Amino acid sequence: MLDGAVGLLDEDGESALTFRALAARLGGGVGSIYWYVSSKDELLERAADHVMDQVLFESERFHGDDPIDDLRQTAMVLYGAVEHRPWLGSYFMRNSSSQPNSLRYYERVGQSVLRLGLGPRETFHAASAIIGYVIGIAADLGQQPTEEMLRGEVKRDEYLEQAADAWRALDPEEWPFLHTIADEFATHDDTDQFTSGLDLMLDGLRLQAERRARGE
Amino acid sequence: MLDGAVGLLDEDGESALTFRALAARLGGGVGSIYWYVSSKDELLERAADHVMDQVLFESERFHGDDPIDDLRQTAMVLYGAVEHRPWLGSYFMRNSSSQPNSLRYYERVGQSVLRLGLGPRETFHAASAIIGYVIGIAADLGQQPTEEMLRGEVKRDEYLEQAADAWRALDPEEWPFLHTIADEFATHDDTDQFTSGLDLMLDGLRLQAERRARGE
DNA sequence: CACTCTATCGAACAACGTTCTATATTCTCG
DNA sequence: CGAGAATATAGAACGTTGTTCGATAGAGTG
Incomplete structure (x- = not known):
């Protein structure tokens, strides 16, 4: 049944999962x-926890020497699952009793953070922040293509270029940022964007661990 | 009209905003x-952009010497607006033509990042990552109180303590992380949690800026 | 005055989540 | 073996929702 539900969601989006459609499919x-x-x-x-079962399986293949590397890998597996499933973010880790796999994933992230030797509070905050970032950015990036991009295939580039053009037409004095990034935005890759932000956070985390190790 | 819509959403949640209820209110x-x-x-x-109008106004009061401090303040204002409005995250910056305030907010964050002297790509990634984190963590933390916490008042502490107890009852060998953070979780403050993760990301961003300034 | 544009209203429609009752199948145990 | 409970399935019916549509009234314009 959960396979059918996830299938409907993956094929035609969140609005396609109705009790009648699911019943017909089954x-x-x-x-x-x-x-x-x-x-x-x-x-x-x-259904969300059903997807997390696969995420958990894939993320358990990684076990390196560096906890930060493990965190990066674990986070990227989750990102891959959420990227094209905007609904997953909203239903991830809501009810711990009906979602054991989400809890296991949280534990797995937390164990990597534990190896950094921080205090309980910092450990709690860091693990939660990483997951929050992944869920948030994936929901942001993977939002539905607004209009007709479902019919046309290669429309994504055109859509981005069009938005970038609108930015370039603004007053450069008033909108220096949008002008600076217009080219980047037009050619950007979602996964690159995600990875960059993740590395920012992991760099900060590594810094915090080093500071504590030095006794500051 | 947008005031009425936001009012309904703030008073009774996302499900309270129906066309019939809004028509009756107006x-x-x-x-x-x-x-x-x-x-x-x-x-x-x-409605989302209507809220962003206020966010923009409040965030423009801050103008300090340190771009990172400005980013922290700007992000916290957005967090305050999204914390108790889970719907805002889903409708934030979806359509740039009907959401000018969201775009202005993006520009404002980006201008602070620009002052760090990074390249266009790093600037684009950093600004997007910060906003993605705020939206994501706020949607995660401010999710509806699951059950009856609307009737009872002081129930939040009990709810957290109950979940922490469930974690403490697990096998410590298998769940070392949940055992470590159970106490923290039971007494945690959402805003503290958000601020800690934001500081991780901003520390990483500062580090990246310093590295570039040194020519690495 | 005729005509178009702006604006309002509520009945009607299709789709949805949910409840309810009827019914079939399997299990339990005296 | 057989009666009753437990398990499981099916679909009609209900109330609510977003959306469409035609009727209608005033404002502005030539």
């Missing part, structure tokens, strides 16, 4: 679904 | 709203 009745879940919220929570 | 008819907006999506986009 060849059953609408009411039957309610035997397994008590609401659509719970269905989405379970 | 003393008008349901169909009239469609004269000003073409869909509920656009209504929420405009």
Whole structure:
């Protein structure tokens, strides 16, 4: 059932997951679904944790010497799963009782942070910040293509170029930032953008660990 | 009209904003709203930008010597607005034509980053990462109180303590991280958590700027 | 005065989440 | 073996939602 739900979500987006569509896909009745879940919220929570099962499996292949590297790898696996599933961010780690895999993932991130030797509070904050960043940026980047980009194929470049042109037409005195980044924006890659921000945060985390190791 | 929409959202959450409820609040008819907006999506986009107007105003009061300090202040103002408005994150900066204030806010963050003297790509990535973090963590932290916490008042502490107890009951060998942070989690403050993660990212950004200034 | 533009209103429609009842299948145990 | 409970399925029905549509009234214009 969760496979069917995730399938509908992946193929046609969040609005495609309806009880009637899911029942038709499974060849059953609408009411039957309610035997397994008590609401659509719970269905989405379970679907989210279903995806997290695969994320967990893939992220457990990495075990390096550097905790920061492990964190980067673990975060990127989650990013890959959320990038084209904007709904996942909203239902990730909402209910710990019905979402054991999300909790395991949190634990896994936390164990890497633990190896940095910070205090409990810093450890808690760092692990939560990393996950919050991944979820947030993925939901931001992977938002639906606004209009007709579903029909046209190669439209993404044109869409970005069009937005960049609008920025370039603004007053450079008043909008220096948008002018500076217009070229970058037009040719940017979402994954690069994500990785850069992640590295910023991990650099800050490494710095914090070093400072503490030196006893500051 | 946007005041009424934001009012409904703030008072009773995202599900309270319906065309019928909004029409009743404004003393008008349901169909009239469609004269000003073409869909509920656009209504929420405009409502989001309406909130951003206030965010922009408050964040423009800060102008310090240190760009990083400015970034921290600017980010915290946005956090304050999104913290209790989970819907804002989903509709922030989706359509630049109907959301001028969001674009101005992006420009403002970007101008602070510009002062760090990075290249166009790093500037673009840094500004986007900061905003992505704020939106993501705020949506994560400010998610609705799951159950009955709306009736009871002081229930938040009990809820957190209950979750922490569940973590403490797990096997410490298998869940070292959750055991380490259980106490922190039970007494944590959302804003502290947000600030810590933001400082991690800003520390990393400062480090990147210094490295570039030294010509590495 | 005729006509177009602006603006408002609420009935009607299709789709959705959810509830309910009826029914079939399997399991339990005296 | 067989009656009743537990498990499981199916679909009609209900209330609510976003959206469409035609009717209608005033404002501005030639």
